[in-house]
Amino acid sequence: MKKARIIYNPTSGREAFKRHLPEVLAKFENAGYETSCHATTCEGDATDAAKLAVERGFDLVVAAGGDGTVNEVVNGIAGFDKRPQLGIIPVGTTNDFARAIALPLNDVLAAADMLVNGVAVPIDIGRVNDGYFINIAGGGKLTELTYEVPSKLKTMLGQLAYYLKGMEMLPSIRPTEVEIEYDGKLFQGEVMLFLCSLTNSVGGFEKLAPDSKLNDGLFDLLILKKANLAEFVRVASLALRGEHMNDEHVIYTKASRVKVTTKDKMQLNLDGEYGGLLPAEFENLYRHLDIVMSKEKADEMSEEDAKEQEENVNEGPLEKREMQEEDQ
């Protein structure tokens, strides 16, 4: 019999998961899983619980929570050679990664149904220093807002809590001098922020890294160069519409390895949580984790793959992009 371990954060989002736990367990049992669960008690607990689940031979580990909980569970699983499948029940505030794979948001029972009827698809994750991320890694003052918003405020206000904090931080955002090496190229200069994205869903924006693919072995690297407040607000409003890529303040490209160093202190953000200080080296781990998603989403991804392979019979996506850049 297959075994599933549900690791849930009782404090995530609007704290709705617990109420549905008996029905979720019943759905997994009915689908043929011997199922047990673990409620996290503090930061880092989901990582320990996920490691234990791998050691005990669970076939499926389900992270029920927000992006922070998903990140912790990924960190528990990713280092093993034989990894269980990962399922997600998104009940956080932003649920960036869940959006990227089109999971039902804040609907616990719909997400559980999807998991028991879904298929596992291998996707890329990122490794940085001694940790992992599944959605985004970044640095720059503005990226700090994702973990500066207190959990209670998120429970009360949801996504609005981030917008309020963002507006409060805006005037204090300063550029930082960095060196960013990416696949043999070098950027040196002052930046407002940089992002290494694995999906097109970043901080609730769906058009920030629109070319991002879940399984191409490449990060979408976005660098926002030094800008004053007015320029910054202008680029942010372009980004809402996905029209920021050609702005003079923006570098948007693909890379499988990115190394960032800085003389000043710069914090690292991994999937919305504090991830230590720079320097950091990001490596894309090609199709490293099997994630359960709906059959429709899995089919959509294989159709995209087939289309891309057809388009790139002679050249990889990266070379093609470089040629397009040279043409411009």
Ligand SMILES: Nc1ncnc2c1ncn2[C@@H]1O[C@H](COP(=O)(O)OP(=O)(O)OP(=O)(O)O)[C@@H](O)[C@H]1O
């Ligand atoms: N019992 C607990 N009490 C307090 N904090 C916890 C507990 N269990 C886990 N945590 C911490 O809460 C952090 C945030 O949780 P999570 O990301 O699941 O929800 P969220 O912050 O509401 O959603 P989002 O990340 O989508 O904004 C986790 O990274 C984890 O370290």
